[in-house]
Structure formats: C-alpha cells, structure tokens
Amino acid sequence: MSDESVTEESIEPQADSEPVATEVSTFRLVATLAVAGTLAGLLIVMMNQHTKPIIDKYKAEQLRKAVYEVLPGVDRYSTLYLVNEALSLTLPEGVKESEYKRIYAGYGGDGQLGGVAISRGESGFQDVVQIIFGFDPETGKLLGMKVLDSKETPGLGDKIFKDQSFVEQFFARPDTPLLGVKPGAGKGLSNEIDTITGATISSKVVIDIINHGLEIWRPVIDKGIPSVPSESADVEVTP
C-alpha cells in the first residue's frame, strides 16, 4: 500500500507553479509543447484522412436506408434545403451546409414525387427523441416513421421503436394531424394512433414530433418542391 499514496498524490497538478528558478529555459518549455502539439496534430490529420471517407460513407448509407424505409416505393431522393423560406436544391455560395434545415424528397421510378421525409427531434421522457418520418404532401397522409435516436427507458419507453405493432401504425397511411388514443379507446377515426401502455409520454412525443413537424414544414412544402432533373438525384452526405 505504500506506493498507492504516491499514485494518488501525484495526479493532482501542481497548484502553485510559481516560476521558481530552474535551469530549463522558457524557450525549451514552449518548444517541447510546440513539437508535441505539431506531432499530435499531424498524426490526427493523417488518421482523419484515412477514416473520414469510411465514416461519411456509413453516415450517408444510414441516412439512405432511413429515407427509403419511411418512403416505401421510392427509388431515389434528393436533399432540399430551406433557403429564404423556400425549398432549394442548392445552397448559396460560401455558406455552411450544416446551418441549413433540410428535408428529403423521394421520387418513384417514373420520376413522380413519392413523398417527403423529415427528420426532427423533441424532448422525450429522458432526452431528445430523434425520428424521421415520410409523408405525402398531396394527400397529407403519413407514409412511415423510424426512430433514429432515443434514450427512452429500456423496457418501457423504448417500445416506441422495439414494439412493431406501435411502429406499424405509422405505416398504415393514417391521416394527419395524428391523434394519440389509449389502446382500445379509439373511435375508429383514420388519424388515430394507439399509444403504448406504460409509455404514454414517449409515444405521445413521437406523435407530437410528427404533428409539429408538419405544422412547420407544410407551408414551405406547399409553396412547391423544385423539380429535379432525373440524372442529378444523387445521395447527399449530411452530418
């Protein structure tokens, strides 16, 4: 146990590092840190060049899968940015891509608009719940929903993505805005979603995210979706 005290005491940085007289020159101190910093930077940059393509590819792939999942029957999609309250395929020159809100427009094989996918999050029971959902702007019907990120309670709140009978309701083309009802207490309306017993808040959050998302995006989408030349429907990488 004698060397344990050595370990513990020496972790703490020296509090009073008054410039005591030493043989080591300030230049040497700065030089050491500068060399170490440069080497560290170089190593990280090299590693980043190697891993970045792999990471970006994975992220794009995840997004692509999610969009196709919530927009059944769609062959390709393009990213639309919200620029000056209207949807645009391109961004103004010299701006940061990450600062713009975006939605994804999916097209069927015949080039017809198959639906629009929106990704957004709101505070759930524990933390922010992030979902992506697809809907048809013409009929206002919901096409699909997928939970992207959630820290809801295991065994209760996490049923919003683990309980298939809950998730499937969002694929049954219900009318919007959605209305959450207790299981079995519905009146058979076409916009009803049965909430999960024991996870009322979590399931209501999913419904709220979709309803609020539609309130925000409907006016913009109704202004018109820019048509896409068929060959430029590339998958775009989003952070």
Added chain:
Amino acid sequence: MSDQTLFSIFFSAMVVNNFTLAMFLGLCPFMGVSARVETALRMGLANIFVLVLTSLSAWFLNTFVLEPVPYLRIISFIIVVASLVQIVEMVVKKLSPVLFRQLGIFLPLMTTNCAIFGLAIFQTNRGYGLVQGLTFAVGAGLGLTLALVLMASIRESIEFSDVPGLAQGTGLVLIIAGTLSMAFMGFAGLL
C-alpha cells in the same frame, strides 16, 4: 443548430439528466468532498463558475476556430479546460485572496473533473448556440451543486449511525448515490 427550448435545456441538465446522478460526470468531487455540506456547497459554486467559462470558451473555439477541423475538438477542448482552470486560479488569487483561500484545492482539482470537459463535448455534439450553451452550463452546475449538497447532508446525518464496518466508506456512498439517482428518476417526463 438545436431547436430545444432554453427551459427544456435547463431542467434537463439540472434534474432529469443530472450530470452526477444520471450521467456520472464529476464523480471525483462527488465522492471526495461530499462529507460536509459547507464544502460541498462551495465546490458546487466553484463548479458553476468554471462551467460557465468553459461553455463560453468552447463555443468561441468551436464557432470561430474549429469549424474546418472538427476532429481536433478533443485535443483543443482539453487544452482549453486545463489552461482555463489555471487562469481562473491566478485571477482569483490576485483579485480576491479571501475567495481563493475558500476555494482552496478545489480549483486545481477541476482539470481532471470530467463534468467540465463533458460539458464542452455535450454542448458541441448537441449543436447548442451561445445562449443555449450558457443555459446548459448553469443548469448542469446547479444540478451538480444540488447532488453534492444532498449527498453531503445525508452523509452528515448518518455520521453517527451504527453502520456495519464493511459498509463504511465508498460502498455506502455509492449505495446512497444509487438511491438518490432512483429518486431523481422521478423527474423524468417533466419536460
């Protein structure tokens, strides 16, 4: 950018996702200086102060310097946190020797406090803006203080209870922390 409201950020950081009891950040001071309510309170206040400064500098760094090189975040944040603690220490020593004596060893201990570094990382990952970040910092700091003071007052009141020998020390503190954490679960769903 995140669209979370300030209210939701504040309460989430303070109680629902309390830094210490739900995210396990800042456990060292939680175990170490939670024996007396007064020291716990002081440690908590010192924490709030440094958290707010960290949030501010992390935001500046992230917005103006690290935009093209996000992969240098970890390394820059830790350097900033370490130097910030040193600077705060020097400034406090110069301006208010009384306060410096009161904060004592707590300031240098802050460098290895994961709550400080964690705040910078979480704030960046969630894309908080300046005001959101500051709200997050104050909420997190108050949450830390709350957890510390609660723990200290429990420890003070059981000081003379007859606890079995093997349960004294860290084991007991951890089990109390577990119970507190369970109590804090009651706040979930508040937002």
Added chain:
Amino acid sequence: MRKTTPSQDFVRGIWQENPVLVQMLGLCPALAVTNSVKNALAMSAATFFVICCSSILVSSCKRFIPSEVRISSYILVIATFVTLADMVLQAYAPVQHKELGAFIALIVVNCMILGRQEAFSAKNNVYRSLLDAVGTGIGFTLALVMMGGFREILGTGSFLEYSLFGPNFEPWVIMVLPAGGFLTLGFILLAMGYVEERKKEKESQAAEVLS
C-alpha cells in the same frame, strides 16, 4: 519508491490495486457505459489502447519532457490517442461508437490514465511501463466486464445479447438505468469488504492459535 519486480508491475494493477475497484479511478466510464457487456468491452478496448500507447510514448520520451510542462504534455499525448481511438471506432465499429457516444471523448479525463503516466511511466523504462499499462488495462477491463455482466444479466435477462432465462423472466430494468450502476458498484465493494474482513478474522484467529 519501493522496488518492484516486472511481474509485480504487471499483476498489481489487475487485482491488488485495481484502478476501479480499489483506487476508485475512472469511475465515470465504469458506471456510465456498463449497461451491457458489449459496451463495457468496447470502452475497455478503447481505454486499453490509449493507456498502452500513452505509456510507451511517455516512458520513451521522458528525457525530453521538462518537468514543468509534463502534465500538459501527458494530457496532449493522451488526447491524441483518444482522438485516434475515437476515429477508428467511428469508422470500423459505428454501432458501438453511437452507443458509447461522448463517453469515448471522456477517456481523456479518465484520471486512471493520467495517474499511471505520472506515477509510473515518467519514472520507469519502456518495458516496465508497458507491463504496468497492460496490467492496469486488464484490471480496468475486468472491473468493467464484471459490472456489465451483472447489470446486463439482471437488467435484461441476457448475456452478450443471448437470452438466459427465457421469456418469463421479468428484467430488473433499474439495473441498466443509472441508479443500477451506483448500486452494482456499491454492492461489489460491499462484497469485497466482506471478503477482506473474513480474511483478516481468519488471520487473527490463526495468530491466536499459534501464540
């Protein structure tokens, strides 16, 4: 400092001075990511990589580092390897990376790693430092996997995602929640305290018999 043999350097960190269970260092990852064995393993692997690389580098460069800036240099070294580990995990194990989230970055402030650099690597040669780092890393892994095992088995009724008790088991959800982390570590420490106490009792009894 007391002289130690290479094998002592190695074994010490595993049990006798286990970083998590005895020295109470690195509690943040030990509690935060042990809600499943898989996460515990991923976290241990990342930490293992960081501590070994840092120890090798620090012990081989110790002559060039002036003692005034040693802490800053160690932090720099550790932060570099954590960034590398973060990138590699994100590229090759994206699912685990998402599960662990910001806690990978938080390896930087794991006092265990900085503690080993300051207390051991800064004073010993590369071979000894590596042994020490590997020992500490194994100790950390053991503690994390133990906690992950308890929490996953009780909290979800499975081990490494294989169901153990069949569908009729009602999981103790509390164990995979934050409160479960504190309780698990608390009970492990109580058990260790009990074993220690029994050992001492036996020893004193044996001493009495002898005298």
